[in-house]
Amino acid sequence: MGRILRGLAGEGHLRVVAAETSDVAEEARRRHGLSPTATAALGRAMTGALLLAQLLLKTPKERITLRLEGTGPLGGLLAEADPQGNVRGYVQNPQAEVPLRPDGKLNVGELVGAGVLRVDRSLPNGEIYSSTVPLVSGEIAEDLAHYLWQSEQIPSAVLLGVRVKGEGEVEVAGGVAVQVMPEAPEEVLQRLEANLSGLAGLTPLLKERGLEGTLEVLLAGLGFERTDLRALGYALNEIPARFRCRCSREKALEALVFFTPEEREDMIVKDGGAEVVCHWCGEVYRFSPEEIRSLVAEVRCPDCGTLWLYPRADGTLFRIEGDTCRCGRKVEIPSEKRAQA
Structure with a gap:
């Protein structure tokens, strides 16, 4: 089972949500028979949906759905999450695959292709609010950051990663979203940018340092203060993240x-x-x-x-x-x- 952490940094000027989703992405791979790059794409999208559910949703009965409609061989992708850490998702062509990037990494951008990202927010009364933005890269993290700025007017940094091994099994997966609050001091923004620019990649950091260690590196010098989730009923001070479908x-x-x-x-x-x-x-x-x-x-x-x-x-x-x-x-x-x- 994965987990979600929340907190503040930069003396309250940065809102932080982080998720460890290796088990979630692996279950999606197993259920849908995904290729390695499709695993990375869906794993990133489901992790992103979990992060956005924490940032944007206000009640337990709301849900958020990410729909990537691209021209690449993947054919399309959906991921849906709620604030309780439940997430599900699928892709149109689960066995679609493309060659690795020149740097040897999985080429999620090419698999997704050009197109649009649609974000649906389902409210308890049945109403659905939808926003659509063009895909920036198809790599998903950049696309979600672009959505948060264009549609929600929330300047944010979003990092997502999935590393596979062997026959395509998920070795590590997770993500971090950092929301910049209004009137954040310039020195806070500069320190955050410096930390992000010095990052070689999210998955190596998650593999080596774990979720808490990753946050220490990303938020070095910004005084990360973890939110106490026990008051909300989470005894372990974290929100469980799991692949859970609503079918029956x-x-x-x-x-x-x-x-x-x-x-x-x-x-x-x-x-x-x-x-x-x-x-x-x-x-x-x-x-x-x-x-x-x-x-x-x-x-x-x-x-x-x-x-x-x-x-x-x-x-x-x-x-x-x-x-x-x-x-x-x-x-x-x-x-x-x-x-x-």
């Missing part, structure tokens, strides 16, 4: 509702059941003919077949908003179903 067997069964009854019956006849794979985590759910045939409570448009209501364990729920179907027909829900919705 119930949600997977619900997904079959979006197929028509005829299509579901065809699954039973041809395959003897159905298999649903979660793209976020790779978990496989298999359903028997009896479970598939239990999905009989949906209400569909008589004209175009659009799903109007679908079943849940606690009743039924509207799938569309408004009173008109996409085909133009007036939505008419039977009274007994409407009462359940």
Whole structure:
């Protein structure tokens, strides 16, 4: 399990979040069968999502999603995190690979390519706030720093790293984000810049010094003061970071509702059941003919077949908003179903 630390430096003028995510990145690699460079890309993105969740989210029920849409062979990447340290993610082409950079490092920028970074913030009431910025390099850390400045007006330094070994297993992974608070003294900024410019790389430092030692080097002369997280219920004074998906067997069964009854019956006849794979985590759910045939409570448009209501364990729920179907027909829900919705 990984971990997240928070604190202040530069006499309160720098807000710091740091994460050790080796286990998180390795689980993502294993679940999705990632190539080495895809492992680095997704590991960086998930670590970045964890850092941004600490910097930007205000309540435990909020989530942040990073979506990188690039022209490179990776084809696209998503990572989602919450303030409790839960994160998940996937890439479109998990086995995509490119040659190493001239310096021998994994070329994440080329794998991602040119494109955009979209950041979605999901609020407890269901609203989603989205911001989109062009990718600066595709290396992810620079792109997140650019996003924080362009969309949030937060000058920040972001460092992310994933080192792989052997057959592509993750040796070490982590990240640090340093947010510059308003009216920070020039001498604080100069010291931070000097520390960052003298850094040979994040992963060697994490490997040699660990997370606390890495922060000592990055914030040398700036007086890092670690936030006491025990008051928030974290007995070890750190937030656990883990790959955790929000999928479930119930949600997977619900997904079959979006197929028509005829299509579901065809699954039973041809395959003897159905298999649903979660793209976020790779978990496989298999359903028997009896479970598939239990999905009989949906209400569909008589004209175009659009799903109007679908079943849940606690009743039924509207799938569309408004009173008109996409085909133009007036939505008419039977009274007994409407009462359940």
